[in-house]
Amino acid sequence: MDIKSFIKIAFITLLLSCLGFNLLEKDLVPYGFTVFCVMPILIGYILGQYPKFKIVFAFAAVVGMVMFFYFLIIGGLESMWCVLTLSPLLFVLMFVGMHIGYAIRKSRMDKEDGNKKQDLKVYVLPVFVLLISGILERFFTEKYTEVRVVTRIMLPYPKGMVFDHTKSFDTLISKKPFMFSIGIQTPLKCVLEKDSVGARRTCYFKEGTIDEVVTGFQRGEVLRMKITGYNMPGRKWLHFEEAVYLFRQEGDSTELTRITTYKSELKPRFYWDFWEEQAVRAEHDYVLSDLRRRLDAAAKAVKR
Numbered sequence: 650m651d652i653k654s655f656i657k658i659a660f661i662t663l664l665l666s667c668l669g670f671n672l673l674e675k676d677l678v679p680y681g682f683t684v685f686c687v688m689p690i691l692i693g694y695i696l697g698q699y700p701k702f703k704i705v706f707a708f709a710a711v712v713g714m715v716m717f718f719y720f721l722i723i724g725g726l727e728s729m730w731c732v733l734t735l736s737p738l739l740f741v742l743m744f745v746g747m748h749i750g751y752a753i754r755k756s757r758m759d760k761e762d763g764n765k766k767q768d769l770k771v772y773v774l775p776v777f778v779l780l781i782s783g784i785l786e787r788f789f790t791e792k793y794t795e796v797r798v799v800t801r802i803m804l805p806y807p808k809g810m811v812f813d814h815t816k817s818f819d820t821l822i823s824k825k826p827f828m829f830s831i832g833i834q835t836p837l838k839c840v841l842e843k844d845s846v847g848a849r850r851t852c853y854f855k856e857g858t859i860d861e862v863v864t865g866f867q868r869g870e871v872l873r874m875k876i877t878g879y880n881m882p883g884r885k886w887l888h889f890e891e892a893v894y895l896f897r898q899e900g901d902s903t904e905l906t907r908i909t910t911y912k913s914e915l916k917p918r919f920y921w922d923f924w925e926e927q928a929v930r931a932e933h934d935y936v937l938s939d940l941r942r943r944l945d946a947a948a949k950a951v952k953r
Contacts, residue, residue: 655709658696662713665692669779670721678783680886681790687782689739690746691775695866697750707747714739725882728832734924784917793888795910798926800907800933808869808896808903808942815894815905816872816945817841817850822940824949834881836936850874858880861892869896886914887925905940907933 669688672678678688696710718736721727804811821837829835839852841863850861857880865873871893879889888911895906909929915921 658709659713693746694750730832
């Protein structure tokens with residue numbers, strides 16, 4: 650194996666990835682198709698132009714990308730969750746770009762009409778494609794997509810009791826989903842200022858808070874909060890809008906519906922919808938699991 654070429658490919662991948670991330674940091678490209686789809690294809694395309702390209706160099710590109718992700722994590726620029734969810738998309742599209750680049754280069758070599766000017770065009774062209782893609786996406790696509798995540802749970806208690814244990818709670822004790830171990834913030838408690846519309850409700854997390862204002866308050870019916878402040882570490886590509894709890898009595902049990910509404914900048918939506926929903930649903934499941942625990946404990950205390 651050509652060690653020098655292997656190291657060079659890894660370094661080029663790292664350099665191009667850092668360049669793309671810098672464009673994102675400078676807000677020159679949005680959190681969308683340009684950075685998550687076009688850019689990895691172009692990186693692969695450039696690598697595919699490398700003389701004597703071999704399949705082993707694809708592994709070198711993976712090494713370069715892993716180094717890039719490592720620097721993002723240790724630098725506190727991205728969480729492990731972002732890196733793990735983004736990796737499959739980037740790697741697949743980068744390999745697609747490699748095959749495109751290699752096929753184009755082989756076609757040029759077969760025609761034996763390559764020259765330095767044409768080689769320069771091959772390497773400069775991706776830069777223009779990236780810039781044009783970013784401009785088109787910024788002007789012709791919506792910046793945010795509104796998303797609702799709904800979770801329902803049946804609890805064997807009257808809806809008034811469920812409501813009282815939902816509006817405010819202290820010291821969450823529940824089994825933590827895997828998502829929390831890779832960067833999703835762990836909720837700790839929520840404190841309600843008073844039982845009325847207009848009251849402030851603050852939810853505390855391991856590394857920050859979410860501030861809410863109550864916009865709907867009917868005991869045993871609805872608890873609706875508008876998100877007014879999001880004080881958490883990390884990038885603000887997700888903007889939480891509203892948190893709602895709906896209560897419906899079914900016999901001796903209550904159907905509790907938890908709804909989170911947010912706006913997301915991430916695209917393509919067919920990819921990010923899944924991962925965002927998993928993250929939000931993990932938080933839902935964690936909070937609702939603790940709610941069940943507290944209701945069970947309260948019911949046992951009454952029976953004593």
